Amino acid sequence: MLLLQLLVSGIETGALYALTAAGFALIFGATRIFHFAHGATYALAGYAFVLASRLGLAWPLGGLLALAVAVGFGLFLEAAVYRPIQRHHGAFFTVFVAAFGVVIVVQSLIELSFGRAFVAISTPLTRAHEILPGLYIAQVFWVALAIAIVIFALLGSFLARARAGIGLRALSENPDLLRAFGLSARRLSALAFALGSALAVPGAVLGAATTGLSPGVGAHVMLISLAASVVGGIGSLRGAALAGLLLGVVETLVVAFLDTQWSEAAGFVVLFVFILFRPSGLFGAAVAR
């Protein structure tokens, strides 16, 4: 029963990881920018939600605020950091260092304004109910699951049918042809950042309500998103989502066998093995070399 219990909470964590990692994969897939600061977006959205609830705003307003902060921050980074670097043909490492700098800045700003300790929001959603003898499930599990399924369905049909969605998929393949069809590469890349950043919001908001947030959460989420994108196959949305779910489950199940210290490390063992033996990931066609 312990295993089943852990599996349930693993799926809950994994569903949220999946959304966040899908945001990262969406941005990379469309713009070829390795958005290392995606975790900073997550942290800012989470703390915006915390701030809203401290100010006494109702949760839908808090959610909207988090969404606005995430999208605004993503667009800001695209315009102020990534685009200037790409204009002078910066190498990927230049992008990486700049984005890492952003992660550090956001982390220290949060530390200065909210303190170093964990912050969390208490909600009745996290109260666990006994479903089966010995198996406790909180409502937040169903919420996380439902949100993930609905968003992935919407995202899938948007990318498959909508003109802008198809444009997003075309952007990385042939920007010139895109221009010939009257679409703006610049606008589409802004759209990718807006959408991708928005995908970090559910994880951030529910994260604030369940496990709590600390200033270092951005770095943690960044690592998870990276790991999920590699394991799933870089640029593959489906792969990142599946791998995010997988990582969440692995991370939680490990607790049944080893010390909790190892739970984060377990994800990185999976990552390391994939990079060494199957760098193209589960669904990736691209080769790393």
Next chain:
Amino acid sequence: MIAYLLNLAQLAAIFGLLSVSLNILIGYGGIFSVAHAVFFGLGAYAGAHVALDLAPDILLAALAAALTAGVLSALLALPALRVRGEYFVIASLGLQMLATTVFTEASDITGGLGGLVGIPPPTVFGVSLADPLAFLLVCLGFLALALAVVRLLMRASFGRALMALRDSESAAEALGKNVPLLKTLAVLLGGAFAGVAGALFAFQEAFVNVESFTLDQSVLIMAMVIIGGAGTLAGPLLGTVLLLALPAALTFIPGLPPTDIGAVQQLIYGLAMTVLMIFRPAGLAGRLAGRR
């Protein structure tokens, strides 16, 4: 005050050595590792064990540290040979996270979170280096040695081949350069020097624990190299001095609570990293603006 300055100078020499060693990977080899604190840590634990279990001889400790870190740097060479670019950065991030956990959990060897305490003051050939000035001179000696090795190697065929590989791996391969060997040697050399820095650090602090070898430390070392100017001889040293002087300088700002100094320091160097990458990606000492 003199003691404080000597302590700061020792740290500058040790971290200077550390950033010079990372520069071999990042600056000359184009191997963008964010796991350098791992090898710093391996060297520190090895050096501490030599001092605690055998003899506090600094040369012996440095040798053991260089061997340990050098041999285990194969862990980094392996992904470096298989993948590059973003994939390698991610692999090294993964290695760093794993190592932090191992350092914390393998408490028989590393002392876990409590660390290894009571490392005796170093000696060299039986002569005590308990005097801070003497220890500083030894640290500077190691730094000078590393600088001499880097300068010599980078002018020799090894360095030229390595830099060719950094600029275009396929071109270097086409010219018949042994790419795997070059990469492995660069990683090994960088790892070994980082190990030596670790051993010196263990003596300097008389105490080591996992907190000095986390991702934050790796990023700090990387920032030293990048902000100073990767691929130059003086750049990493400049970056080291700037980033080490920063917290010291911040303590003189009136009205800044001491508990916030850490965060403000991070804020400043994070900002410096981002802004430099946008306007001057080659770093402060770098000549080639916007190198690809």
